[in-house]
Amino acid sequence: MSAPYVFNIQRFSMHDGPGLRTTIFFKGCPLDCPWCHNPEAKLFEPELMVTEGEKKLVGRQYTVEELVSEVLSDVMFYDHSGGGVTLSGGEVMAQNRTFLLELARQLKAKGISLGVDTCGVAAQTGFSQLAKYVDFWLYDLKFISSEDHKKWTGAANDLVLKNLEFLNSLRAKIYLRMILLEGLNTSADVIEETMLWLKTHSIELVEVDLLPYHRLGQNKFAGLGLEPQTFTTPSEETLRRVKEQVLRYYPMVRVGG
Numbered sequence: 374m375s376a377p378y379v380f381n382i383q384r385f386s387m388h389d390g391p392g393l394r395t396t397i398f399f400k401g402c403p404l405d406c407p408w409c410h411n412p413e414a415k416l417f418e419p420e421l422m423v424t425e426g427e428k429k430l431v432g433r434q435y436t437v438e439e440l441v442s443e444v445l446s447d448v449m450f451y452d453h454s455g456g457g458v459t460l461s462g463g464e465v466m467a468q469n470r471t472f473l474l475e476l477a478r479q480l481k482a483k484g485i486s487l488g489v490d491t492c493g494v495a496a497q498t499g500f501s502q503l504a505k506y507v508d509f510w511l512y513d514l515k516f517i518s519s520e521d522h523k524k525w526t527g528a529a530n531d532l533v534l535k536n537l538e539f540l541n542s543l544r545a546k547i548y549l550r551m552i553l554l555e556g557l558n559t560s561a562d563v564i565e566e567t568m569l570w571l572k573t574h575s576i577e578l579v580e581v582d583l584l585p586y587h588r589l590g591q592n593k594f595a596g597l598g599l600e601p602q603t604f605t606t607p608s609e610e611t612l613r614r615v616k617e618q619v620l621r622y623y624p625m626v627r628v629g630g
């Protein structure tokens with residue numbers, strides 16, 4: 374089995390699900406969002422990136438056993454905080470499935486809570502096979518309009534919506550994550566349309582996380598020799614209004630991950 378490339382293992386993360394978590398970031402994504410905070414996660418292969426004036430190779434392979442042993446060193450913190458491990462990226466569901474299933478199986482066998490962050494663009498079979506090991510999903514919904522989804526990320530949103538419905542049918546715990554880009558997906562109409570779609574499809578959510586766009590990933594674009602594109606961070610007023618709109622449909626809404 375060819376192991377995926379990992380570009381970061383973040384310990385003590387507080388933004389990738391409940392409690393203190395170790396987040397494993399896999400390299401490679403089927404989408405190409407121009408606001409990506411981790412542009413070094415887009416390609417599936419290792420690549421050179423300049424960070425603080427130094428050229429470094431980003432991405433290395435681990436065996437399942439190496440990853441499990443790495444995350445087990447913080448098991449005490451998981452137990453005390455109700456945390457665990459979150460798989461992120463890039464796109465987790467686009468990685469080698471045999472590897473993912475084995476990693477998830479071993480983590481569950483150790484009793485570790487497991488979360489998966491996904492953009493939803495992947496075959497349903499992967500979700501169906503992994504779901505039995507996954508305690509919760511951090512599920513991105515970037516654009517309810519398939520046309521806008523395609524325009525900005527490179528792919529339509531049919532799979533995103535289908536897989537969301539599928540996970541919902543399994544009664545999976547879903548945290549819906551909505552990146553907010555002022556003027557692109559924050560209008561009252563767009564938010565209303567999104568909420569109506571969710572309610573019409575009886576999507577149950579643990580929480581809606583509103584993620585205001587920020588520019589932290591821009592230096593990384595430059596470090597990869599790419600031209601960063603700048604978007605507008607939503608104003609306080611927009612955030613307040615979006616939050617109020619979402620609260621009419623879902624009682625748990627958080628600004629930030």
Ligand code: SF4
Pocket residue numbers: 402403404405406408409410411412414415462463464492526
């Ligand atoms: S889905 Fe996430 S990781 Fe992939 S390009 Fe978009 S923002 Fe980056």
